[in-house]
Amino acid sequence: MSYTAETFNVMIASPGDVASERAIVRDVIYEWNAVNSSSRKIVLLPIGWESHSSPEMGAPPQAIINKQIVENCDLLVGVFWTRIGTATDGYASGTVEELERHIESGKPAMLYFSSQPVAMDMVDLEQVASVKKFKADCQRRGLYESYDSHADFKTKLYRQLQLKVNQHPLFYKPENSPVTELVESKTEIPELTAEARVLLKQASQDPHGIIMYLRHLNGTNVQTNGKNFVGSRDRREIAKWEHALDNLRAKGLVVERGDKGEMNELTNLGFQIADMIEL
Structure with a gap:
């Protein structure tokens, strides 16, 4: 209306x-x-x-x-x-x-x-x-x-x-009395895996706010803020951090850059949510 x-x-x-x-x-x-x-x-x-x-x-x-x-x-x-x-x-x-x-x-x-x-x-x-x-x-x-x-x-x-x-x-409009009740901010931390929270927090501290996802002959890297979070070539470990990155993408906290999704930039919402997360 x-x-x-x-x-x-x-x-x-x-x-x-x-x-x-x-x-x-x-x-x-x-x-x-x-x-x-x-x-x-x-x-x-x-x-x-x-x-x-x-x-x-x-x-x-x-x-x-x-x-x-x-x-x-x-x-x-x-x-x-x-x-x-x-x-x-x-x-x-x-x-x-x-x-x-x-x-x-x-x-x-x-x-x-x-x-x-x-x-x-x-x-x-x-x-x-x-x-x-x-x-x-x-x-x-x-x-x-x-x-x-x-x-x-x-x-x-x-x-x-x-x-x-x-x-x-x-x-102040006389015909419209001021609202006295304060309303809490509607922005809430979305449902994220433990790995996604760690990845988001670290990415917010990266100078460029970027998460790199690189696949090569020697394995897979998921890295940001100077750290690589895939510590082995074990597929179970790799899948865990790939899922974390997918989690951040799905929630609109990062956006893919590059043809193969190798570069992922934090969005404004991503930075805000990262500041709300305590590890």
């Missing part, structure tokens, strides 16, 4: 090192819509410069993004990890400028900082220092949330997005 609903734009502001978090924000928003839109007569629309900006000349890129997107968003979700981004005129980065301009407009902003571990030799230390400085500044100006895994981020954002929409005057 169709219904009339008011649409609110949700800006996702983040540097380039939190691509998984951007996908999670979109997933959480879609879940909120699926559960609440019909009763609340509200639809949340995730937007970002990569999907909602269009080519335009005559001004600096960030100024164009501000005009096309930032000025038209109602709620902003900002996420930082090891990068602050590229500096703009008067701001530490484009992401910081988006956040600051949004706050100045008097609209609500939800800010998150990742505390996930990272190899320091793989990051720009100046960028890390800039994030720490910005985080310290934010601590004096409001409340932000920290998270230590993608699963933790999803859980916190899902709950806090409900609180924000239920409590902030921007979203």
Whole structure:
């Protein structure tokens, strides 16, 4: 049945090192819509410069993004990890400028900082220092949330997005009382074999998120994150790990690449489920 609903734009502001978090924000928003839109007569629309900006000349890129997107968003979700981004005129980065301009407009902003571990030799230390400085500044100006895994981020954002929409005057419609009951995230760990869980967890820690399946004269390899999980040429052992890989494919946690299925890439759902698994 169709219904009339008011649409609110949700800006996702983040540097380039939190691509998984951007996908999670979109997933959480879609879940909120699926559960609440019909009763609340509200639809949340995730937007970002990569999907909602269009080519335009005559001004600096960030100024164009501000005009096309930032000025038209109602709620902003900002996420930082090891990068602050590229500096703009008067701001530490484009992401910081988006956040600051949004706050100045008097609209609500939800800010998150990742505390996930990272190899320091793989990051720009100046960028890390800039994030720490910005985080310290934010601590004096409001409340932000920290998270230590993608699963933790999803859980916190899902709950806090409900609180924000239920409590902030921007979203309150007198004829539609706010929903006070919080709904748990609908994403659950699918039924996986023990080997499939191990394989998925290891693949999530692989720099490229890839599981290789190789058959050759000397046997069969199922490998990821620098480890080969087939330790012998015993067919029973091989079949066990082949079944694990088939299990991950069937659940949509990996997708085949290559003509013979020798390369298998983790999907966004695969990374999310891997973060929820504890071995």
